[in-house]
Amino acid sequence: MTQLWPAPVASGAVRATVSVPGSKSITNRALVLAALAEGPSTLRAPLRSRDTELMARALGALGVAVQDGPDGSWQVTPTSLHGPAEVECGLAGTVMRFVPPVAALAVGRIVFDGDAQARQRPLDTMLNALRELGADIDGNALPFEVRGTGKLAGGPVTIDASASSQFVSGLLLSAPRFEQGVTLLHQGKPVPSLPHIDMTVSMLRAAGADVDDAEPNTWRVAAGPIRAFDVEIEPDLSNATPFLAAAAATGGTVTVPGWPAQTTQAGDAIREILRQMGAEVQRTARGLTVTGPDELAPIDIDLHDVGELTPTVATLAALAPGRSQLRGVAHLRGHETDRLAALQNELNKLGGAVEQTEDGLLIEARPLTGGTWHSYADHRMATAGAILGLKVPGVVVEDIATTNKTIPDFPGMWTAMLEDSM
Known part of the structure; x- marks a missing residue:
């Protein structure tokens, strides 16, 4: 039976250190x-x-x-x-x-x-x-x-x-x-x-x-040989983004240890995205720390090179007073699900105002209410529902277990983050 997971509501600013598994x-x-x-x-x-x-x-x-x-x-x-x-x-x-x-x-x-x-x-x-x-x-x-x-x-x-x-x-x-x-x-x-x-x-x-x-x-x-190697896998920066988004959404502070100074991971782009939405972002030897603003700012951004971040950014945009536009992501219609249609459907069901464009989404922030958030067997849709639930009481994420695709025990990590904040 598909698991229904009541997304925890943040009682205040999220403050935690979250170690994420490898990329x-x-x-x-x-x-x-x-x-x-x-x-x-x-x-x-x-x-x-x-x-x-x-x-x-x-x-x-x-x-x-x-x-x-x-x-x-x-x-x-x-x-x-x-x-x-x-x-x-x-x-x-x-x-x-x-x-x-x-x-x-x-x-x-x-x-x-x-x-x-x-x-x-x-x-x-x-x-x-x-x-x-x-x-x-x-x-x-x-x-x-x-x-x-x-x-x-x-x-x-x-x-x-x-x-x-x-x-x-x-x-x-x-x-x-x-x-x-x-x-x-x-x-x-x-x-x-x-x-x-x-x-x-x-x-x-x-x-x-x-x-x-x-x-x-x-x-x-x-043509040629491939050398044997011994490699340390970097933390998964895209999987870290929901936790950093929790800080941005709640005006809190979250640190992800081990954030690399140099990387080819697309998830590294979250640093500049969160800055544009009003967050303070700092990378030190300890890791990456995000401190959220009192109020998120809307964003107009081309996510073509980092389309996997779209569900996280769209969810934050739905919480940012004003009008946001996400561009360059028409290819998301062929991902685990049609992510553009899924985001439009799920946000609008909860009271949002989201329109699809040829290559992205227009998102007008509106007061949102609780309800079932469908994941479409898509791990990034499931984590997007968790982010939304921090600020919107009554969000229930369908099939939270789909997050096992890339994040072992996401619900446990999410709950632990909130417990650290208390």
Whole structure:
């Protein structure tokens, strides 16, 4: 039965220190690179969540050993990739888009499937690109089948990655193992979430790959080995944003320890976003501290490169007197759910005034009332409902357990944050 979770109301300003687990984006990229490396690798402080466990099991199904280390690390030992295998993707975009190129390098038949909702997510761009590079694939959406021969020719390929940066990252991560590497050209509307591609390129280079991204919309990865590595996973900055938003919404102060001085994570953009909405933001050796204003300011912002932050920003905008506009996020209609429609529906049900535009949302702050906030099996919709509940009594979040996708025990962390404030 779907869990209904009464979102706690903040009795006053939230004041807490919240440690967040490792980055999902870095963990899943590191798992793929480790699976293709020359020798055993160690991932320290990895995120343990539904999405990363699905990635570990997917690679394990292909013969890769992913084992628990004594210190909570993951020890990854590559091997000859092989089928037959079944890969369960859940609703994880990184699994359904990063693992097919790995499967194309395996020997045997590999079947991919996932949650019912995942069958609606676009995959044809990735699968058609792999066919052009020499893969034998049956199907254009989940479920589909990869029939691997142990190698992939690689070479030049042109795609339209305007629906998701994951199409680019998925191809680049395995490209050093293609016989000719890959020269990937994007043609179409601008690629969303470019920081995620920067993360992929940075991690490839750190593992010894030769990557040329000097030309806009073009990525060249030379064929060659991937070095084994030992890496400490950064805290997940996007998963930290609901907790920082709690400070902004309530005029409180929240610190997230370990915030990196330099990072490729898209979540780092929350610093400037919260400043624009009136918060005080400071990064020190201790971490990142956000202190909220007496009253949030509305915002007009392009979130194209950091679309994953949209549910958090939209919720804060609904609490900020005035009119806000979120732009550049049309691609969110193809995420775990249609996030633009979901935000419009849920905020308006509670008394909000939200309109969809061609590429975003117009949000006019109105007095809000309690009610059921549907998550649509989307972890970021669920955390958005929790933020709203801090200020709006009676918000009940449907399927709070979907947050396990990226944040283990989010309800416990949220409750602990509020208990620290008392």
